[in-house]
Amino acid sequence: MLTKKCDNCDRLIQAPDDAAGKKVKCPHCGDINLFPGGEPARAADPVEKVGTKPAKGGEPERSVLKVRPTMFRARPVTFLGLGTGLLASAAGGVYLLTSTKSEALGWACLGLAGVLVGVFGVWRIKNLGNSLEVTNKRTIERVGLFSRFTSEIMHDDVRNVQITQSFIQRVMGVGQIGISSAAQDGLEISVKDVRNPDRIRETIDRYRSM
Incomplete structure (x- = not known):
């Protein structure tokens, strides 16, 4: 079984071994992806089926998820x-x-x-100036397109992840996500009007020491 992250939505695509070197449609977003030829990739373990495995030791940092506030769904x-x-x-x-x-x-x-x-x-x-990025080691909030404010929390330090949604926001699939660490009483990261806040929390939880 071949596995590959979708070039468009970054979600995992699985395909038969004979799909090497062929184009495969992503079942999640419909984007067409080309599976590389050569040796088939190993099957993903249960952790990898929902995301990349947590960083270990000196593993280089890489971006897992990046979102910005949405306009139509939020308002x-x-x-x-x-x-x-x-x-x-x-x-x-x-x-x-x-x-x-x-x-x-x-x-x-x-x-x-x-x-x-x-x-x-x-x-x-x-x-465009506000974004929330989740890497395999930390969560980073960036505010401002010209001036810049940045707040980040290492996954090992995350104490609580809060999601706030009104009824309309739940229907539209948006909400506010807040993250606090063990070193602070209040929320260190708070981003409003992001799509699929539950997915963001699940992504962060995969890398937390729980």
């Missing part, structure tokens, strides 16, 4: 409102200006569209 009403308002104001502005019915109102609509683009852009940039 569907706001996202749809911004999108609808942007399209309506832009279309209204173009119509009013081209039909010469009300040039002032047309420019006002285009101005509103510009403001909504700015709001959407600021929101997007803020999300």
Whole structure:
């Protein structure tokens, strides 16, 4: 049995030995992956079936999972409102200006569209600047695209992993994840609006000394 991490979603793909050198569709995300030829990889043990084995000794650090806050799933009403308002104001502005019915109102609509683009852009940039990365040795939170704040906790020091979700967030599959260590009373890492927070906690738990 051949095993390979998906190039797109990083989840494990299993395929028969004769798949070496062939393209295989990932059952998790649908991405097409090319299995390398040569000697078949050994079958994954129970730990590897859900992730990479924990780091031992001097094993080099590698990234296992990286997520950023989501926009639509976390704020569907706001996202749809911004999108609808942007399209309506832009279309209204173009119509009013081209039909010469009300040039002032047309420019006002285009101005509103510009403001909504700015709001959407600021929101997007803020999300791009926030990330949570889990490696085989630690969890790292990074905040800020231009200025930067970083907080990290070694897996061996993790004391508690908290997940907070409202009913709507559970339906949408997003939530807030917080991590504290034995050295601090409060949360050292807290990231809102991330997808699949339970999966993040499960990934961290694989590397904790429990």
